[in-house]
Amino acid sequence: MTEPVSELLMFQVGARVFASTVRDVVRIGNVAAAGSDGLIEGTSLGPTFARERGIVVAAPEGGVESTLVVDQVLGVRSVPESEIQPLPAFAAAVIRSGAVSGLVLFDEAPTLIVDLPTLVRERLAAALASPSPA
Amino acid sequence: MAQSPARPSKKPTRKPAPAKAPARRPTSDAATLAAAVAEFARGKFDVKFRPEDYADPGLRLVAEALDSAGGDVGTQLKEFNERVQNVSHGVDEAIEALIRLVVQGDLSGELRLSVTDATLTPLIAGIGQVMETLKRFATEIREAALQLSTSSAEVLAAATQNESSTAAQASAIHETTATMEELKGASHQIAENAQMVAAIAEQTLTGARQGEGSIKLFMASMEKVRHNAVEVDEAIGKLSKRVERIGTVVEVIDEIADRSDLLALNAALEGAKAGEAGRGFSIVAAEMRRLAENVMESTKEIKNLITEIRESTHAAKQASDGNKREASEGEKLGGAAMTSVSGILTGIQETSDAARVIHLATQQQRTATEQVVLSMSEIEEVTRSAQSGSRQATGAASELTKLAERLAELVKRFKVD
Amino acid sequence: MSQARPFPAAPPAGASNAGQDAWFFCLRILGGRYAFEASLVTEVVRLGPLTRLPAAPSFLPGVFTHRGEVLPVLDIGQMVGQGAIAIRASTRAAVVHCGPWKVAVISDGLEGLVVIPRRNLEASPAESTGMAEFLSGVARDKNGTIAVLDLPRLVEAARSRAVPFGSGGT
Numbered sequence: 001m002t003e004p005v006s007e008l009l010m011f012q013v014g015a016r017v018f019a020s021t022v023r024d025v026v027r028i029g030n031v032a033a034a035g036s037d038g039l040i041e042g043t044s045l046g047p048t049f050a051r052e053r054g055i056v057v058a059a060p061e062g063g064v065e066s067t068l069v070v071d072q073v074l075g076v077r078s079v080p081e082s083e084i085q086p087l088p089a090f091a092a093a094v095i096r097s098g099a100v101s102g103l104v105l106f107d108e109a110p111t112l113i114v115d116l117p118t119l120v121r122e123r124l125a126a127a128l129a130s131p132s133p134a
Numbered sequence: 135m136a137q138s139p140a141r142p143s144k145k146p147t148r149k150p151a152p153a154k155a156p157a158r159r160p161t162s163d164a165a166t167l168a169a170a171v172a173e174f175a176r177g178k179f180d181v182k183f184r185p186e187d188y189a190d191p192g193l194r195l196v197a198e199a200l201d202s203a204g205g206d207v208g209t210q211l212k213e214f215n216e217r218v219q220n221v222s223h224g225v226d227e228a229i230e231a232l233i234r235l236v237v238q239g240d241l242s243g244e245l246r247l248s249v250t251d252a253t254l255t256p257l258i259a260g261i262g263q264v265m266e267t268l269k270r271f272a273t274e275i276r277e278a279a280l281q282l283s284t285s286s287a288e289v290l291a292a293a294t295q296n297e298s299s300t301a302a303q304a305s306a307i308h309e310t311t312a313t314m315e316e317l318k319g320a321s322h323q324i325a326e327n328a329q330m331v332a333a334i335a336e337q338t339l340t341g342a343r344q345g346e347g348s349i350k351l352f353m354a355s356m357e358k359v360r361h362n363a364v365e366v367d368e369a370i371g372k373l374s375k376r377v378e379r380i381g382t383v384v385e386v387i388d389e390i391a392d393r394s395d396l397l398a399l400n401a402a403l404e405g406a407k408a409g410e411a412g413r414g415f416s417i418v419a420a421e422m423r424r425l426a427e428n429v430m431e432s433t434k435e436i437k438n439l440i441t442e443i444r445e446s447t448h449a450a451k452q453a454s455d456g457n458k459r460e461a462s463e464g465e466k467l468g469g470a471a472m473t474s475v476s477g478i479l480t481g482i483q484e485t486s487d488a489a490r491v492i493h494l495a496t497q498q499q500r501t502a503t504e505q506v507v508l509s510m511s512e513i514e515e516v517t518r519s520a521q522s523g524s525r526q527a528t529g530a531a532s533e534l535t536k537l538a539e540r541l542a543e544l545v546k547r548f549k550v551d
Numbered sequence: 552m553s554q555a556r557p558f559p560a561a562p563p564a565g566a567s568n569a570g571q572d573a574w575f576f577c578l579r580i581l582g583g584r585y586a587f588e589a590s591l592v593t594e595v596v597r598l599g600p601l602t603r604l605p606a607a608p609s610f611l612p613g614v615f616t617h618r619g620e621v622l623p624v625l626d627i628g629q630m631v632g633q634g635a636i637a638i639r640a641s642t643r644a645a646v647v648h649c650g651p652w653k654v655a656v657i658s659d660g661l662e663g664l665v666v667i668p669r670r671n672l673e674a675s676p677a678e679s680t681g682m683a684e685f686l687s688g689v690a691r692d693k694n695g696t697i698a699v700l701d702l703p704r705l706v707e708a709a710r711s712r713a714v715p716f717g718s719g720g721t
Contacts, residue, residue: 009406028400029396030661031658038531043605046654062671075399088621090611090653090654091614093710094610095605095606095607110602
């Protein structure tokens with residue numbers, strides 16, 4: 001038929017738009033409904049402002065679900081897989097975080113593809129390492 | 135050379151008996167007798183008629199009769215002569231006394247004559263009365279003279295004092311008149327000034343009344359502004375309430391839209407996860423999202439509108455509050471200004487009244503001063519005439535004193551004690 | 552949108568003094584003249600809008616797109632702790648290939664190719680400011696001193712300095 005596509009959930013943290021594969025998203029909810037524990041904020045994506053949506057991230061191997069607080073969820077977008085690029089080698093080499101798994105170019109502008117479970121995991125680890133909230 | 139008859143003369147005229155040549159001896163006894171009678175008639179009352187000498191019985195009878203008659207007559211005549219001499223003597227004494235009285239003024243004592251005679255009694259009594267009367271008069275006159283002296287001295291002193299005091303009075307009056315003249319001038323000045331003050335006060339009064347009118351107008355307009363502001367406030371209040379209600383409704387709509395959006399999102403997510411199978415679902419979900427987005431766009435617009443309305447309402451309210459405040463301030467200021475103006479009016483009124491009073495008073499004063507000046511002139515006149523009168527009085531008193539002294543001197547001559 | 556000025560990886564063949572001269576690509580960084588081997592540079596481009604990467608070290612201000620290719624940006628100044636290069640619309644980057652790594656080196660200004668006789672290359676001075684670690688020598692030309700960078704070493708050092716994940720870079 002056509003080239004393979006990836007379904008990406010577009011969401012916004014601060015002024016920046018990010019994408020993530022829908023496979024990692026359980027559902028989208030209200031922040032208030034999620035309850036105070038299980039909310040993930042202050043990730044490497046940056047600080048949130050409006051906090052209107054929570055992306056419920058799939059728990060790794062039967063772990064606990066986490067809700068990533070984002071400012072807005074923009075929607076689902078089908079992207080041809082050819083437009084998805086990995087991070088440049090140098091960038092990937094110098095960044096130890098695995099939060100960004102790739103890029104997608106929309107009109108020559110790169111949108112970061114976020115690996116949500118990794119992002120959540122790293123955030124939780126960081127919270128354990130330094131108890132001060134981000 | 136009148137031969138006095140044998141009657142005693144009343145007049146104390148001394149007529150010495152005229153010396154006659156001795157008569158020749160009658161040749162006859164009759165002649166002798168006649169001669170003797172003549173002698174007798176002449177006053178030789180001790181003529182002897184020696185009847186014996188007469189041979190003629192008739193002559194002897196006449197001679198005897200004459201002798202006896204003559205003796206009687208002679209005795210009577212002698213008595214009479216004695217009496218006359220007494221009286222004469224008494225009269226002389228009286229005359230002397232009177233002379234003494236006149237010359238020496240000795241009214242003391244009584245008139246005592248060395249001779250007594252009944253005939254003299256009335257004379258003595260009369261002279262005594264005269265003397266008494268004279269004594270009384272003299273005493274009275276002396277007393278009067280004394281009194282007169284004293285009085286005249288007093289009058290003189292008084293007149294002198296009067297003269298000096300009238301002089302002083304005259305000069306004092308003169309000074310007073312001069313002062314009064316000055317006062318007249320000054321009060322004229324004051325009256326003029328008071329007139330000016332009154333005029334100025336009148337002007338100020340007019341101006342202040344105008345100011346009062348303006349302030350009243352101002353305050354009326356402030357009242358209006360405040361009233362308007364209150365109305366505006368009420369309108370704003372109503373508007374705000376309505377806006378709030380709209381806001382509430384919009385919130386509800388927003389909620390619903392948001393939930394719809396969420397549903398649509400999740401639907402899209404599921405559709406995407408299902409891959410091809412869920413494509414249709416995704417499309418529907420996408421449509422739903424669009425719808426929800428539209429709604430949210432509209433509500434966003436409404437919310438913006440509401441915000442704008444709120445802002446302008448707030449601004450309007452602030453402005454109206456400001457207006458109210460200013461109107462209040464204005465009213466307060468107006469009130470204060472009114473108070474001030476009232477104060478000014480009262481003050482002016484008082485000033486005006488006071489000026490008028492001053493004017494009146496000065497007018498009165500001027501009149502009074504003029505009257506005083508007039509009176510002073512009159513008094514001066516009177517004083518001057520009094521002065522001259524005093525001078526005259528002094529002169530008269532002086533004269534009087536002198537006269538009194540003279541009188542006293544004169545009276546002193548009369549010894550009454 | 553970007554200029555492509557490919558430079559020869561090596562001096563033109565047949566040049567009589569091929570072994571005696573060294574070709575360098577010179578640029579200005581924070582007031583100093585730096586150069587590295589010209590053969591490393593593939594092109595000079597105008598810097599596009601940068602996309603910042605989360606948890607990126609400071610010497611990696613971001614990536615940008617050039618003709619459909621996403622390039623990482625290397626800030627040498629930040630590498631050696633001398634401060635960030637100001638990125639403006641006029642900022643030029645030199646795309647270099649260091650082994651497997653492809654980076655866009657940004658500068659305050661590009662001088663371009665310079666030729667230095669090898670005999671004029673000196674050893675780097677003993678003082679070790681941050682940059683000295685990566686100097687392979689000092690050259691001089693008529694414009695002054697040029698610090699010659701050992702770019703591959705620098706890039707390799709950068710890689711090993713990567714910030715461990717979870718500490719929230721940028």
